[in-house]
Amino acid sequence: MTAAATRAGAALRPGLPPLLACLGLLACWQALAHLLTTGGMPDAVATFRELPAILGDQEALGDILDSLRRMALGFAIAVALSVPLGLAMGRSRLVASLVNPLLMVSYPVPKAALMPIIMLWLGVGDASKLLVIVLGASLPVIYHAYQGARAVEEKMIWSARAMGMSGASRLLRIVLPAALPEILVGCRTGIVLSLITMVTSEMIARQTGAGNILFNALDMAQYETVYAMILVIGALGIVLDVAFERARAALVGWSDEPDAIGVTAA
Amino acid sequence: MAQAALIDPSHPPEQSTAPRPAAVEIAGVTKTFQRRTGGTHLALAPIDLAVADGEFVSILGPSGCGKSTLLYIVGGFVPPSTGAVTVGGRPVTGPGPDRGPVFQEFALFPWKTVLGNVAYGPRQAGASKADAETKARGLLARVGLSAYETFYPKELSGGMKQRVAIARTLAYDPAILLMDEPFGALDAHTRLKLQNDLLALWERDRKTVLFVTHAVDEAVYLSDRIVVMSRQPGRIKEIVPVDLPRPRHRDELLLDARYQRYVIDIERLIEDPPEEAGA
Amino acid sequence: MIRAWRSDALVGILPLAALVALWWGIVAAGLAPRALLPSPVAVFGRTLASVADPAFLLHAWATLSRLFAGFLVALVLGVGLGLAGATNRFVGGVLRPVVRILAPVPKIALYPAFVLSLGFGDASKIVLVVADALFPILLATYQGAARVEPKLVWSALAAGTSRRAAVWTVVLPATLPSILTGSRIGLVVACIVVFLAEMITSTDGLGYLLVRAARSFQTVEMFVPLIAISALGLALNGALAALRRRLLAGFPNED
Numbered sequence: 061m062t063a064a065a066t067r068a069g070a071a072l073r074p075g076l077p078p079l080l081a082c083l084g085l086l087a088c089w090q091a092l093a094h095l096l097t098t099g100g101m102p103d104a105v106a107t108f109r110e111l112p113a114i115l116g117d118q119e120a121l122g123d124i125l126d127s128l129r130r131m132a133l134g135f136a137i138a139v140a141l142s143v144p145l146g147l148a149m150g151r152s153r154l155v156a157s158l159v160n161p162l163l164m165v166s167y168p169v170p171k172a173a174l175m176p177i178i179m180l181w182l183g184v185g186d187a188s189k190l191l192v193i194v195l196g197a198s199l200p201v202i203y204h205a206y207q208g209a210r211a212v213e214e215k216m217i218w219s220a221r222a223m224g225m226s227g228a229s230r231l232l233r234i235v236l237p238a239a240l241p242e243i244l245v246g247c248r249t250g251i252v253l254s255l256i257t258m259v260t261s262e263m264i265a266r267q268t269g270a271g272n273i274l275f276n277a278l279d280m281a282q283y284e285t286v287y288a289m290i291l292v293i294g295a296l297g298i299v300l301d302v303a304f305e306r307a308r309a310a311l312v313g314w315s316d317e318p319d320a321i322g323v324t325a326a
Numbered sequence: 327m328a329q330a331a332l333i334d335p336s337h338p339p340e341q342s343t344a345p346r347p348a349a350v351e352i353a354g355v356t357k358t359f360q361r362r363t364g365g366t367h368l369a370l371a372p373i374d375l376a377v378a379d380g381e382f383v384s385i386l387g388p389s390g391c392g393k394s395t396l397l398y399i400v401g402g403f404v405p406p407s408t409g410a411v412t413v414g415g416r417p418v419t420g421p422g423p424d425r426g427p428v429f430q431e432f433a434l435f436p437w438k439t440v441l442g443n444v445a446y447g448p449r450q451a452g453a454s455k456a457d458a459e460t461k462a463r464g465l466l467a468r469v470g471l472s473a474y475e476t477f478y479p480k481e482l483s484g485g486m487k488q489r490v491a492i493a494r495t496l497a498y499d500p501a502i503l504l505m506d507e508p509f510g511a512l513d514a515h516t517r518l519k520l521q522n523d524l525l526a527l528w529e530r531d532r533k534t535v536l537f538v539t540h541a542v543d544e545a546v547y548l549s550d551r552i553v554v555m556s557r558q559p560g561r562i563k564e565i566v567p568v569d570l571p572r573p574r575h576r577d578e579l580l581l582d583a584r585y586q587r588y589v590i591d592i593e594r595l596i597e598d599p600p601e602e603a604g605a
Numbered sequence: 606m607i608r609a610w611r612s613d614a615l616v617g618i619l620p621l622a623a624l625v626a627l628w629w630g631i632v633a634a635g636l637a638p639r640a641l642l643p644s645p646v647a648v649f650g651r652t653l654a655s656v657a658d659p660a661f662l663l664h665a666w667a668t669l670s671r672l673f674a675g676f677l678v679a680l681v682l683g684v685g686l687g688l689a690g691a692t693n694r695f696v697g698g699v700l701r702p703v704v705r706i707l708a709p710v711p712k713i714a715l716y717p718a719f720v721l722s723l724g725f726g727d728a729s730k731i732v733l734v735v736a737d738a739l740f741p742i743l744l745a746t747y748q749g750a751a752r753v754e755p756k757l758v759w760s761a762l763a764a765g766t767s768r769r770a771a772v773w774t775v776v777l778p779a780t781l782p783s784i785l786t787g788s789r790i791g792l793v794v795a796c797i798v799v800f801l802a803e804m805i806t807s808t809d810g811l812g813y814l815l816v817r818a819a820r821s822f823q824t825v826e827m828f829v830p831l832i833a834i835s836a837l838g839l840a841l842n843g844a845l846a847a848l849r850r851r852l853l854a855g856f857p858n859e860d
Contacts, residue, residue, distance in 0.1 A: 078705045081699075081705065085703065096722065101718070154616065157617050158616060158617065158619065158620050160617060162620055162624075164839065164842075165621065165835050167793050167838060167842075168796040168797065168834055168838020169797070169834055169838070170796075170797040170798070170801050170834070172801060173804060173812065173815060173834075174831070176815065176818075176827060177819075177824075177828075180641050180824065181641060181642075256711040259711055264804055264805065274717055275805075277717075278720065286717045287718065289714070290715060293710075293711055293714040294715075297709040298706060300709065301708075401759065403755075420762070423764060425763060426763055429759075429760070431754065433759070433760045435757065435760075435778070436779070436855045437853075437855045437856065447765065450761075450764045451765055478855035480855060498765065
C-alpha cells in the first residue's frame with residue numbers, strides 16, 4: 061500500500077505502459093469481435109483497413125478538419141471568457157455568490173442538448189455549433205479558475221498590496237500565475253469536453269462533421285466506417301489530452317502535480 | 327569526557343535489568359532506500375539492540391537519523407533490507423497485536439467516534455460489540471476522557487487525540503508499545519502533562535516501551551536507557567543507561583544534579599557528531 | 606455562519622431572477638417572435654403542468670431509471686477497481702495505463718458501437734452511462750485510496766486486522782470523501798449522458814421529449830425537458846450532499 065502511495069504522484073504519466081495498454085485494448089477488441097459472431101462488430105484489423113478510406117476521402121477529411129477548427133476556436137473563446145470570470149469569483153465573494161447558482165443550474169444540462177433551441181435562434185451554421193462548444197468547455201475552466209484563485213495565499217496578496225499594486229494588476233500578476241496550475245487542470249478537462257460537445261452536437265444536428273459521418277454510417281449499416289470513426293474520435297481525445305498534459309507540464313513544472321480528475325461529459 | 331560522568335561506579339545498574347529476557351532483539355538490521363534519481367541511500371547502518379522485558383528505552387537522535395524507520399521495522403510496517411528483528415523469541419514478519427504503535431500524527435480513524443476508535447482493537451480480536459465497548463470505556467476512564475466517548479477525533483485537541491490513540495493501542499493489550507515521537511506535535515504544556523501521564527500508566531503496567539524522540543529532557547525523564555543515534559548513515563552512537571530512581575517526579579528531578587548532568591551530556595553527544603567534528 | 610450562508614443564497618437568487626426578468630422583458634417588448642422565444646410564464650406554466658401529467662412522469666421515470674442503473678454499476682465498478690488499483694501493485698500497474706488511454710476518449714462516440722452490439726433499447730444507454738460515469742468515480746477513488754495515510758492502515762494492522770480486511774475496514778472508509786466527490790461528478794455526467802443518448806436514439810425519456818418537440822417546432826415543449834433535467838440534477842446533487850454530511854460526520858470540514 062505504501063508503494064502505491066508513493067507511486068500516486070507518478071500515476072498516469074505518458075510512456076511505454078500506455079502504449080502497451082493501447083495494444084492490449086486493441087487485442088481485447090480483436091478477440092471480442094471474433095467471439096461475438098453477431099456481425100455488428102468488425103474486428104480491429106478490418107477497422108484499421110477502413111481508416112485510409114475515410115482519411116483519404118476529401119469530403120470526409122474536410123468535414124473532420126472543419127469540426128476541429130470549430131472546436132479549437134470554441135475552446136479558445138471559452139478559455140478567454142472563463143478564466144477572468146473564475147478568477148473574479150475566486151477573489152470576490154459577491155461575484156461568486158452571484159455566479160455560482162447559475163453554474164449549479166446549468167451543470168446537469170447537456171450543453172449539446174441546447175442545439176435544437178440555439179439553432180432556432182442562430183440558424184444551422186457555424187455560430188450555433190460554436191456557441192454550444194463554448195458553453196460545453198466553459199464550466200470546468202470557470203470552476204478550476206475559481207478554486208485556484210480562492211486558494212491563493214492571502215499573504216501573497218497582502219504583500220502585493222503593500223507594494224502598492226492595484227486590484228487589476230494584482231489579479232493579473234499575482235492571482236493568475238498562482239492559480240495557473242489549477243486553471244490548466246480545468247483547461248485539460250475543457251479541451252476534451254469541447255471535443256465531446258463538438259461530436260455530440262454534430263450527432264444531434266446531423267449536418268456535417270465527424271459526429272455526422274459516424275451516425276450516417278450507422279444508418280447505412282457501414283459498420284467498418286462506424287468503428288473507424290470511433291477510432292478516429294477516440295484517438296483525437298487521447299492525442300488532445302496527452303498534448304495538453306505535455307504543455308501543462310512544460311508551463312507549470314514548478315508546481316506539484318495536481319490530481320486532475322479527468323471529468324469528461326458532454 | 328561526557329561518558330565519564332554517565333558511568334558512575336557508585337551506582338551500579340539495577341540488578342533486575344540483568345537477567346530479564348529480551349523482549350525485542352534487533353540483530354544486524356539495515357535499511358537501504360532507492361533514490362528517486364537512481365542509486366541507493368543507506369538510512370540505517372547495521373543496528374544491534376536488545377530491549378529487556380518491561381524496559382523503557384528511548385531512541386534519541388537528530389531528524390534523519392533513521393530512528394523512526396528503526397521503530398517501523400520493529401513494528402513490522404517496513405521490512406529491513408538485511409538483518410532480523412525478533413520479538414518474544416519469534417521473528418517479525420509483519421505487524422501484530424503484540425506490538426502497539428502510537429504515532430506523532432495520532433492516526434485515529436476519523437470516521438469512528440472516540441469510543442469506536444478505542445473499541446477497534448478488541449473488536450478485531452473477536453470481542454462482542456458490548457464487551458469491546460466496556461473495555462474501551464475502562465481505558466477511556468484511565469486516560470481521563472470518559473466524557474468524550476461520542477466525540478469524533480476532529481472535535482478533540484491534539485493532547486486529547488493522543489490520549490485516545492494511546493487508549494486505542496492499550497485496548498488490545500500489546501506487550502510492547504512502539505511510540506513514534508508521540509508528543510512531538512503537542513504544545514509544551516500538554517507535552518509535559520502527557521509525559522507525566524505516560525509515566526503513571528507505565529509504572530502501573532510495566533510494558534516494554536520503545537520511545538522515539540528528539541527531545542533530550544523527555545528521554546531522560548522517561549527512560550531506563552537511551553539509545554543515542556547519529557545520522558548518515560543512521561547508527562547507534564551510544565547507549566546511555568539512565569540511573570535515576572523511580573517513581574520519578576519532574577519537580578524533584580529538575581533540581582537533581584544527576585538529571586541535569588544526563589541532559590547536558592546527552593545534548594553534547596548529539597551536538598557533536600564525529601563526521602562533522604572531523605570535517 | 607448560517608446567516609452569511611443565507612445572505613449568499615439570497616444574492617444567488619438575484620441573477621436567476623434577473624435572467625428570467627430579462628427573458629420576460631424581451632418577450633413582452635415583442636423583441637423576439639413567440640415561435641423562437643416563448644414567454645417564461647408559458648414555459649414554467651407548462652413545466653408545472655407536466656409534473657402532474659402521468660405521460661410526462663413516465664418519460665421522466667424512463668430517464669431516471671436508466672440514470673440510476675448506469676450510475677450504480679459505475680459506482681460499484683469504479684470503487685472496486687479504484688481500491689484494487691491503489692492497494693494491489695499488479696492491478697494498479699495494469700489499471701493506470703488503461704485508464705490513461707480510456708479516460709479522455711469521448712464515450713459518446715462509442716454509443717453507436719453500443720447500439721450495434723446491444724440494440725436500441727435500455728441496455729445500450731445504460732452501458733453508455735456506465736462508460737461515462739465510471740471514470741470520474743474510478744479516478745477519484747484511486748487517487749483518494751493512494752493518498753490514505755499509511756499510519757491509519759498500520760494502526761489497523763497492528764490491532765490484528767489482516768491486510769485484505771484493512772482494505773475494507775480502513776482504506777474504504779478513509780477514501781469515502783474522495784468517493785463521494787467522484788460520485789457527485791459521476792452523477793452529473795450520468796444526467797447529461799442519459800439525456801443525450803435519449804436524444805440520439807429513443808422513443809421515451811426526457812431527451813426524446815426534447816427531440817419530439819424540436820421536430821414539430823413546439824418551442825415551449827422544448828424548454829420543459831431541459832428544465833426538468835436541470836431540476837433533476839439539482840435534486841440528486843442535493844440528496845448526495847445530504848448523504849455526504851451524514852456519512853462524513855467525523856471527517857475534517859471541506860467544501
